[in-house]
Amino acid sequence: MISGHTRLIAHLGFPTESFKAPMIYNPWFAANGLDINVMPMGVKPEAYPELLRSLFRTTNVIGALITMPHKVATTALVDSLSPTAQIAGACNAVRLNKAGELEGDMFDGEGFVRGMLQKGQPAQGKRALVVGSGGVGSAISASLAAAGVTALTLFDTRRESGEALAQRLRKHYPTLQVTVGERDPQGHDIVVNATPLGMQPGDPLPLDVSRLTPGCFVGEVVMKSAVTPFLQAARERGCVTQQGVDMLFEMIPAYLAFFGLPAATAEELRQTAEIRY
Amino acid sequence: MISGHTRLIAHLGFPTESFKAPMIYNPWFAANGLDINVMPMGVKPEAYPELLRSLFRTTNVIGALITMPHKVATTALVDSLSPTAQIAGACNAVRLNKAGELEGDMFDGEGFVRGMLQKGQPAQGKRALVVGSGGVGSAISASLAAAGVTALTLFDTRRESGEALAQRLRKHYPTLQVTVGERDPQGHDIVVNATPLGMQPGDPLPLDVSRLTPGCFVGEVVMKSAVTPFLQAARERGCVTQQGVDMLFEMIPAYLAFFGLPAATAEELRQTAEIRY
Structure with a gap:
């Protein structure tokens, strides 16, 4: 009242x-x-x-x-x-x-990191790939850096977005290893789709899921469906997944x-x- | 929700x-x-x-x-x-x-006039006394004028307040008969207490209730109690009354x-x- x-x-x-x-x-x-x-x-x-x-x-x-x-x-x-x-x-x-x-x-990225923790997966010391360097991708990258990942790979189809985000990350986290321009998930413990791919039926997957390391943590920002095609593919590879709504x-x-x-x-x-x- | x-x-x-x-x-x-x-x-x-x-x-x-x-x-x-x-x-x-x-x-005064109508007492053609020319007294006077009273008597312990209100009323309602400085209810069909008198125990009544014409309409702005001492006295004189909360x-x-x-x-x-x- x-x-x-x-x-x-x-x-x-x-x-x-x-x-x-x-x-x-x-x-x-x-x-x-x-x-x-x-x-x-x-x-x-x-x-x-x-x-x-x-x-x-x-x-x-x-x-x-x-x-x-x-x-x-x-x-x-x-x-x-x-x-x-x-x-x-x-x-x-x-x-x-x-x-x-x-x-x-x-706090957009904080929600991602807290969701990981909730699933028993602290980000600290891990290597992360974030696909998409727009608003939410930048926020997740920032929160992953704050949570102590040691390496962060950024990919955006507009390469300058990834570069600009990398610069801001390096300024605040000088010891963080930041790589720009790759979207091969191999060798990453954390893989994030921070693009809108998955919103529309028929969207391509944001990355090559066959290169996901089984057991790695795969998260998604798209909330169109609870389990997007990307998350479904990651589950089939044996990855731990996090939905957009989490x-x-x-x-x-x-x-x-x-x-x-x-x-x-x-x-x-x-x-x-x-x-x- | x-x-x-x-x-x-x-x-x-x-x-x-x-x-x-x-x-x-x-x-x-x-x-x-x-x-x-x-x-x-x-x-x-x-x-x-x-x-x-x-x-x-x-x-x-x-x-x-x-x-x-x-x-x-x-x-x-x-x-x-x-x-x-x-x-x-x-x-x-x-x-x-x-x-x-x-x-x-x-709309403070509109509430007063609508309350009268609700009680079967249109203000049109009536003679009204409004005691108190502050915010709420001014609003009630304005609404009574808009509702078609023919005469309006204003009283305020600060006489200049009553005078200023009278000027504003005359400007908008040139045929309205406005008198300032009297608080004798005799000869009025509508009598309003628009002062805070009645808020505190022991307050004097706002006017001489023995001069109320039986059957006239008496209204009150004080909401401290449903029936203030002023309304109670008016009822005892055989007046129709309106509470502040109305x-x-x-x-x-x-x-x-x-x-x-x-x-x-x-x-x-x-x-x-x-x-x-």
Whole structure:
């Protein structure tokens, strides 16, 4: 029940119709007696900077979830950015600190890494291949680097995207071994599809699955179906797999911590969510 | 269930803790299958103009309910003001018209007049006394004028407040007979307490109830108790009375119409409201 005591998390993007966060966060807040609401607001780029600033001048907005098309623009609107957001070049969470400054972070990749941990597969010391150096690929790469992978191979059909991401990674993680331009999964313990391939029927697979090392960890960002053709092929090779939706739920505990809210597990969030996958 | 399809009515004021609108509107919206939410946002004067403007640049905010301390400031922030809001010198509702302009209106007094009608007492052709020329007294006077009273007597302990209100009334209603500085209810068909007298135990009555004409209509803005000492005395004189809370519920259908939403009756709103008086 919304009242004058309710605190808000603004969910900012456009269009809003595909937003899922309200149906995941709000039932969990309600089930846990937290008087907090994720509030979707549709905002176009020309109106976004002023709205973001205004919302944080209210007395009851405690944070913002940022989505398309504002993730990149937000990096220039906050006062400080986490290393992960700097590397990703995008920001999907904003909070106000006690000094009155806006802090931005990026949890898309954190959801991937937490999902691995949840499956008993810490990223630390591993060698990873990330196919796709766009927004989500950059975010996953940044989080894998933060989680301690020793080598990261990047591939993007636009080679300059991969190169730019590699530069940002090397700046923050000078000892990380970064290679650009390859998409052979052989020799990698972690393999990620961070491209949209799998969204459309008939899409080619993002890489040559016959070169996957059996037992390696294969993750996917596409949420079109629970088990995409890529994940299916990886399973048939004997790989451990992670679905796109796992990332979605696993990143929410990271957001909750960022906003200073009580801890939840992804499993609890799945149980209370008003959407099913 | 809030989703990316939800439309919002921003409820703007500070502090927010005493807001009642969310608990009245939201259950009624839910009971009527309307995916709309009144969303309280606490905002202080220095942040208010930018927030108001920003909210109306979103794609899903359909209106704003304005409360303390912003009702007066809002008159200078909108592109056009209804005559009632001009006379009241205050604005408690804002919408965006198709031309992209902000329109302000004021429904505090409309709630009073609708409550009268509901009790079979149209204001048209009547003589009214309004004691108190502050925000709510001005709003009620403006709405009584719009509803067609022929004479309006104004009283305020700060005589200049009454004079200023009289000027604004005469400008918009040149044939209305406006008298300032009297609070003798004799000869009036409608008598209104628009002062805070009745909020505190031991407050004097706002006027000499022994001079009330039996059968006249007596209304009250104080909501501290359902039947204030003033209303009790008026009842004992054989007057028809209207409680402060009637105004609150009766103004909501006016807001709904202003925002282009389906019609409700005050009685329906009372039945679904999550607060009781």
